[in-house]
Amino acid sequence: MTVATSTRPQPLSADLLQKIHAYWCAANYLSVGQIYLLDNPLLQEPLKIEHIKPRLLGHWGTTPGLNFIYAHLNRVIKAQDLNTIYIAGPGHGGPGMVANTYLEGTYSEFFPNISQDTAGIKALFKQFSFPGGIPSHAAPETPGSIHEGGELGYALVHAYGAAFDNPDLLVACVVGDGEAETGPLATSWHSNKFLNPARDGAVLPILHLNGYKIANPTVLSRLPQTELESLFVGYGYKPYFVEGSEPAEMHQLMAGTLDTVIAEIKTIQREARVHGYQQRVPMPMIILRSPKGWTGPKEVDGKKTEDYWRSHQVPFSEMKSNPEHITLLESWMKSYKPEECFDSRGKLIPELAELAPTGDRRMGANPHANGGMLLRDLKMPDFRDYAIEVTKPGTGIAESTRTLGEFLRDVMKLNLESQNFRVMSPDENNSNRLNAILEVTERMSTAEILPTDDRVSPTGRVMEVLSEHMCQGWLEGYLLTGRHGFFSCYEAFIHIVDSMFNQHAKWLESCDDIPWRRPIASLNYLLTSHVWRQDHNGFSHQDPGFIDVVTNKKAKVVRVYLPPDANTLLAVADHCLRSRQYVNVIIAGKQPELQWLDMDAAIEHCTAGLGIWEWASNDRHSEPDVVMACAGDVPTLETLAAVDFLRSHFPNLKIRVVNVVDLMTLQPQSEHPHGLTDTEFDSIFTPDKPIIFAFHGYPWLIHRLTYRRNNHENIHVRGYKEEGTTTTPFDMTVVNDLDRFHLAQDAIDRTPKLKNIGAYVKQEIRNKLIEHHRYITTYGEDLPEVTDWKWGYYMGTESSDGSQPTSTDSPSTEGGEGAANSRA
Known part of the structure; x- marks a missing residue:
């Protein structure tokens, strides 16, 4: 395959080119201001030390590229009425996300104190990385974000999770070249083998190569172009290159490339939706190569800054001890011509404001980025219908998770039409005794499927891949855009996603304090193949420590359940699937085991939580x-x-x-x-x-x-x-x-x-x-x-008392909803 280029080399008129460039300058100006300024937001008086923050925090290097992409996405969204969200993978590129949602008006709608005027810009600048303000990355406080930018590696897998079962959604995912070096991100490129264009939305990966991490060159930026192209062709993508530093040329090339790739995506989707899914077709992606710290100072104190690692965070500081830096900052910010972007009151001028989409088409206001707005309850069977009969405690045997599998099978069946429920499992669905789910759906794959494959289909809803990172990331993206899911895993290896769990739990904790963030469905783990029955696999498979990681998080977010038998497992699972805004961890064995409680007793016991x-x-x-x-x-x-x-x-x-x-x-x-x-x-x-x-x-x-x-x-x-x-x-x-x-x-x-x-x-x-x-x-x-032990074995009788157990302080719960824990 040859290097793909735009089919329309000059798609922008001179007027539109000038306006998009000015819009990009406005976003860059607001981004620099967030990092540096405390006052004098539009430089309407000479810049002084008292106008500058005493602590300079933030990341400039990636931000101009993020702003460039955002401006061009705005154009195609408005021109083609696209339903699009934006995932910013490059770490702490928060200034750009905040700046763009402010320019489009979304930010002021969610935060009325950040008004569209000079006072609002001042407040916007002050709050950034400031006590009582907002984080430096694309955090829950950032409108339009479903992706916590504090930890790298998960942008692309979140994007695919968001696109599954969202046929009208385009997820633009910017992958930083530093982030591209992480293991989870490298694996995430294979998500395209699990996306079906007949029923799913599209992911547009934009690999942003600006050459450097915090102090080193990045791996992918130093590959020869033919090798880089071959890499992504091998992953199953069709790469388009947008490269350069001269703004006018880059604007034209980016605009033409976006027009081309979106047309290709629409063609692929139309073919699949009209004729049915036939085979996987390489989906387009963009490789954007631009200078790190683009449009920033080329040198600081005689040292190379733009297009170098020194622009990664704050390009220069020491403002008090070096007055020349104040002059440099003022010159840098004025190079964006804020007086031509904002009127005398500090409002973005109309001819630039009209470049942004309106209403829900704004990426900061898209409902998919606030998934609780779209969330609908699952249709649920009555879990009591799957009860294991227990006439005497500790005498009958069942496989608890196999029983749960029958319940989950019917949860899946009842929600096939609404397409809002998926099961994730790292190649362990049947191993964990959830086989029954495959009676109503299949394992999902759009890769080659052989006649000998067992229950594998491009329409399947069981997501099996031997990567806990991908299962976790897909599920997070799926939940954050308003759907439901269930994740089963071997207990010892759920540790692989410890950090991902941490990030999601922190996201939920933050969202609880943000009124406009609507509650999403809980992230539900089933940990089975657990420590006490990993006798055959040995020491490496024996670790119950995920509970400790989970319980470190705030009480309002985490729940841990240890049901002792099948009926309590059913009651707990029903509760967890109905819950919102939690991380629920259920630990239950898959081996044949004695059963203790009949269903009525199980409901009472689980409602109390102990007894x-x-x-x-x-x-x-x-x-x-x-x-x-x-x-x-x-x-x-x-x-x-x-x-x-x-x-x-x-x-x-x-x-x-x-x-x-x-x-x-x-x-x-x-x-x-x-x-x-x-x-x-x-x-x-x-x-x-x-x-x-x-x-x-x-x-x-x-x-x-x-x-x-x-x-x-x-x-x-x-x-x-x-x-x-x-x-x-x-x-x-x-x-x-x-x-x-x-x-x-x-x-x-x-x-x-x-x-x-x-x-x-x-x-x-x-x-x-x-x-x-x-x-x-x-x-x-x-x-x-x-x-051979059963209850009463040592006492010489099958049971000392055949009566059913009761729990203390636990009124009986009628019906299925909320049965597992009335304290929730």
């Missing part, structure tokens, strides 16, 4: 001697087996069993809206009795959540302590002291009435652990005593 399992306890009309608490499916199993063992040996021991589904209930109510009051906590856990707590994750998290509670000094937590290998399922709990025998021993050691009478039972426990080790190293599987 006493009375059927497993024997302290109803007295104080307990010990509280056995648990959170997580395997910890619940081992706790109940420990209780069974203890009751068989100490019939008079009063044991209270407490199960925790919603981890955040452990925090005080003052710290999390789901938290129990101190009175509730003391009522359930007691103010002074020993608490043996079996936890799914790292033990110290429970201590962190409960350190302010009255009885914290009596809480003894067992959990994962970085002991693991390729072994048997039960041995995973043994090596981490989470097994039934260690839990029973802990109860004996910490219960005063047992200290002097428990020696023989402790000796039996030691012998059982020795027998366990000898058995697994001989036969390669767990003891029959372990694999």
Whole structure:
């Protein structure tokens, strides 16, 4: 393929060329002013040191390129009535995004104090990177943004997520050449193999090569053009090059190139929508090569600045100690001729203002960039219809996530017509037992599909790719533009997106304080193939630490659920899919496991978030001697087996069993809206009795959540302590002291009435652990005593009490909506 160029080398009339250039100058002027000025916004008097900010923060180098692209997109949007959003990938290019949304009028509509006059420009300048103001990047406060510019690597995958199921949307995505060096961005180019032009919108990648990062050349900018072109042809794109530094030539070339690529996109979409999707066609992209810090000072103090790394952030500072820099700044800003762009009152002159689109066609006002405005509720089946029958606790077996898969299958089925629900999975949908979803849809791909492929189609809605970054990024873009989704992943490898989760959670936190940002659907994780059942894959697959990362975020954003069986998993999943503006983390195993609660009991239990399992306890009309608490499916199993063992040996021991589904209930109510009051906590856990707590994750998290509670000094937590290998399922709990025998021993050691009478039972426990080790190293599987255990096994009966469990302080919830947690 030869280097593509514009088919219309001179598409702009002389008048339009002059106006677009002036508009670009106005945006550049406002961008520089945000970085430098505190007062004298239109330089209507000589610039003085008191007009300049004492701390100069921001990034200039990428900004003129962003402004250039924005101005030219405005032209084609208005000329062709395009529905377009703008994703600014190059990090902290916030001055440009703010400047352009101000010029088009959107900014003043969202922030009336930033008015379209001199006073408004002064306020616009002062707030930038200033205490009480706005960040230096394209943050939630920036109209038109769905992309947090603070961390690099995710612009393109967000763009594709936004385009999925948005057939009329064009997503213009600027990729910085520094950002292009990141692993997630490099992988994101393959998103074009998952976009179907018959039903999806279009992504127009614009790779902006300005040559430098903060102090070094960038990799792609130093490739020979033929190699660079071959790279993107190999990715499946048709690259168009826009290169140069002379403004008039660059304006004409950019305008002609945009006209050409948009015409190509429309042709590709029309063919697919008229004749049906046939095969993947290379989609156009633009490679814009322009100087870093374009139009800025060419030299500062005799050192090269424009087209060099020195223009990356603030091209020059030291304003107090070097008055010549004040003169240089004034000259630089006046080179944009603000007096020809703004009238005497500081308002953009009409002939420039009319270049911008109007209403929702303005990129800062496009509803897709404020996805809550477009969000519609999912059509939901009644989760109770998928209930596992539980006649006696701890006797029947089911695969919890397989049951969830049947529920998600019908969520997908009910929303196929509205096309607002997708499932993301890093090649693990069936591994995680969600196979049923593929009964109503397929795995999505527009790459070559062979007859032997299993349920793969260009119309599929299960997004499988072996990149957690891409799954996370697609889902974020999808949610931020007003849709719903679900992300299942192996627990150990969800850490790959720790930083992406952090950025999304921070976005949600910020949006809660921005009145015009409408709530979006929650980001829902299912973490399965978890630490306690990764015995076959070994140590590398054993890590429950994502919970710790999540709980670091503000309480108003994060939720963590540990349903112990299928019915509680259904109740929790229903709640999470209905929720808004959260990150919900659900942790549930996929292996066959004992089932504890019937559906009515599960709803009551999940609504409260935690509760006493009375059927497993024997302290109803007295104080307990010990509280056995648990959170997580395997910890619940081992706790109940420990209780069974203890009751068989100490019939008079009063044991209270407490199960925790919603981890955040452990925090005080003052710290999390789901938290129990101190009175509730003391009522359930007691103010002074020993608490043996079996936890799914790292033990110290429970201590962190409960350190302010009255009885914290009596809480003894067992959990994962970085002991693991390729072994048997039960041995995973043994090596981490989470097994039934260690839990029973802990109860004996910490219960005063047992200290002097428990020696023989402790000796039996030691012998059982020795027998366990000898058995697994001989036969390669767990003891029959372990694999055959059901509730009441040690007590010599199938169940000591066939009645169903009840939860404390948990009124029954009628209907499906909101059933999982009334505290939400």
